[in-house]
Amino acid sequence: MTSKYKRTFANILFLTGSCLLLYFLFNAPPETTKPLPRDQDHERFMTMSKKKAEQACDSCHGPGEKNQLPETHPPKYRCLFCHKRK
Numbered sequence: 366m367t368s369k370y371k372r373t374f375a376n377i378l379f380l381t382g383s384c385l386l387l388y389f390l391f392n393a394p395p396e397t398t399k400p401l402p403r404d405q406d407h408e409r410f411m412t413m414s415k416k417k418a419e420q421a422c423d424s425c426h427g428p429g430e431k432n433q434l435p436e437t438h439p440p441k442y443r444c445l446f447c448h449k450r451k
């Protein structure tokens with residue numbers, strides 16, 4: 366093979382690889398975690414900083430509170446990374 370053909374071949378390989386990667390990224394499963402509810406209890410968290418908002422979650426969802434999270438809840442660090450504000 367001449368070097369010109371090699372380069373063409375390498376380019377095609379690169380393009381194919383890139384397309385495959387994009388294909389997999391766009392096929393990622395949709396987000397299924399529930400967003401932060403839009404109601405009286407949660408409305409005020411929509412506008413404040415995430416860090417500040419997260420300090421308040423425990424007052425209702427913390428251990429021993431009314432809306433305590435179930436045992437099976439995933440790791441709870443940074444609530445709003447998973448429960449998006451919409």
Ligand code: HEC
Binds near residue numbers: 402410421424448
């Ligand atoms: C004033 C009390 C209160 C505070 C503070 C609070 N919540 Fe809630 N939350 C509730 C109640 C009550 C429910 C159950 C009723 C509902 O679905 O709205 C609930 C439900 C939820 C749900 C489940 C929604 C669903 O569709 O099942 C999520 C997620 C949630 N809260 C996240 C948060 C996060 C994150 C914070 C902190 C930013 C927070 N909450 C702060 C009272 C509170």
Ligand code: HEC
Binds near residue numbers: 397
């Ligand atoms: C790693 C991602 C993640 C983080 C961080 C997280 N959650 Fe969740 N949460 C989930 C998933 C997944 C569920 C299961 C139900 C669902 O699909 O929403 C859930 C469910 C809930 C529910 C509903 C529970 C029920 O009784 O059905 C509430 C309320 C909730 N989370 C509040 C919070 C609060 C408050 C924090 C921060 C202290 C938090 N979450 C942090 C992923 C997360």
